[in-house]
Amino acid sequence: xxxxxxxxxxxxxxxxxxxxxxxxxxxxxxxxxxxxxxxxxxxxxxxxxxxxxxxxxxxxxxxxxxxxxxxxxxxxxxxxxxxxxxxxxxxxxxxxxxxxxxxxxxxxxxxxxxxxxxxxxxxxxxxxxxxxxxxxxxxxxxxxxxxxxxxxxxxxxxxxxxxxxxxxxxxxxxxxxxxxxxxxxxxxxxxxxxxxxxxxxxxxxxxxxxxxxxxxxxxxxxxxxxxxxx
Ligand code: ADP
Ligand code: ADP
Numbered sequence: 001x002x003x004x005x006x007x008x009x010x011x012x013x014x015x016x017x018x019x020x021x022x023x024x025x026x027x028x029x030x031x032x033x034x035x036x037x038x039x040x041x042x043x044x045x046x047x048x049x050x051x052x053x054x055x056x057x058x059x060x061x062x063x064x065x066x067x068x069x070x071x072x073x074x075x076x077x078x079x080x081x082x083x084x085x086x087x088x089x090x091x092x093x094x095x096x097x098x099x100x101x102x103x104x105x106x107x108x109x110x111x112x113x114x115x116x117x118x119x120x121x122x123x124x125x126x127x128x129x130x131x132x133x134x135x136x137x138x139x140x141x142x143x144x145x146x147x148x149x150x151x152x153x154x155x156x157x158x159x160x161x162x163x164x165x166x167x168x169x170x171x172x173x174x175x176x177x178x179x180x181x182x183x184x185x186x187x188x189x190x191x192x193x194x195x196x197x198x199x200x201x202x203x204x205x206x207x208x209x210x211x212x213x214x215x216x217x218x219x220x221x222x223x224x225x226x227x228x229x230x
Contacts (some may be wrong), residue, residue, distance in 0.1 A: 002030035003155050003191060004054055004072075004079075009063035011049050023049050025218040026063065029210060031156055031192040036182065038206035040196055045194045046217030048160055054193070055079050057159055068147065080149035080189075084161040086134040087143045088148070094120065096145045105152065119147040122186060134137035139170035148180070153188040160195045181204065 006029050006069050012020040023046045031037055040048050052058035053065055056072040056079075067077040080101070095116055103114035107214035116215040120129055123143045133141055142162060149157055150182075181187040196202055202209050205223055 003068065005030040006054060007066065008062050009053055009060040009065060011046070011053065012061045014071050018178045021191045023217060027219055029219065029222070031191050031193055035207045036194065036203035036205055037191040038196055038209045040199060040209055041217065042199055042214055043213030045212045046216045047212055050212070051158055051160055051195050052215065055081060078152065078155045080152055080154035080157055082145045082149045082157070082159040082162045084164050086145045088141060088144055090133050093129065094144050095126060096130050097144055098151050101148060101152050115151055116147070119151045122181065123147045127150070138166050139174055142166060142174060155189065156164055156191045156193055157189040158193045162194065162195070163201065172195060172218050175201065175205065
């Protein structure tokens with residue numbers, strides 16, 4: 001029933017000295033439908049490295065990541081990533097940014113505009129479709145990031161420190177709106193995996209928290225959060 005399962009994944013990076021440094025020691029984890037999982041750990045503990053392996057962006061040095069039981073490199077995984085730095089295309093309008101992943105999938109123009117407009121509405125960007133990213137505040141830019149990630153209806157939505165570049169209030173608002181969408185079942189994804197170094201954020205958002213230790217990153221704890229979300 002797991003959507004994504006990592007088995008004994010490890011990551012080493014080459015060093016100029018030719019010594020390899022191990023960033024992730026053998027790690028198992030899985031993501032099942034219906035859960036928000038937070039990956040919590042200090043800076044440098046390997047959170048982004050693990051996220052890149054889980055999404056297929058980077059290949060483990062050892063072990064394997066499975067997508068519905070198939071090695072991820074041989075499957076059509078349907079995931080999206082929201083980045084800390086938004087990673088929007090500055091030369092495209094808000095609408096064009098959100099349409100971009102649909103265009104990459106070969107969806108026809110009218111259909112992708114329809115879907116992108118609907119998603120912009122969902123994330124509270126109604127009326128901003130013709131703006132360019134540089135005209136928007138950080139919070140609004142990250143809304144575009146969410147819309148662009150969600151428009152393909154990913155099975156798992158990955159987020160790498162999505163609120164870290166925002167001021168405290170903006171982050172708080174965006175976080176609670178996100179949770180509201182999730183609990184209203186208006187967010188077109190089955191699971192959310194969020195990387196954060198903020199323990200409060202992990203506790204507020206997640207159903208399950210995985211804590212990564214440092215030197216080299218390994219899972220220290222994996223526990224359910226027994227809080228009643230509002
Ligand atoms: P986190 O996301 O928890 O801050 P990272 O996964 O970004 O951790 O990095 C973990 C460690 O691996 C850090 O020491 C970082 O400098 C190193 N690292 C990450 N990516 C690479 C890479 N492509 N090449 C070499 N070292 C890397
Ligand atoms: P792959 O394993 O598929 O070769 P990597 O996991 O090495 O891919 O990812 C390479 C990415 O990591 C590049 O985008 C690079 O800019 C970034 N990177 C390189 N060095 C570091 C570092 N020390 N810390 C964090 N990221 C790094």
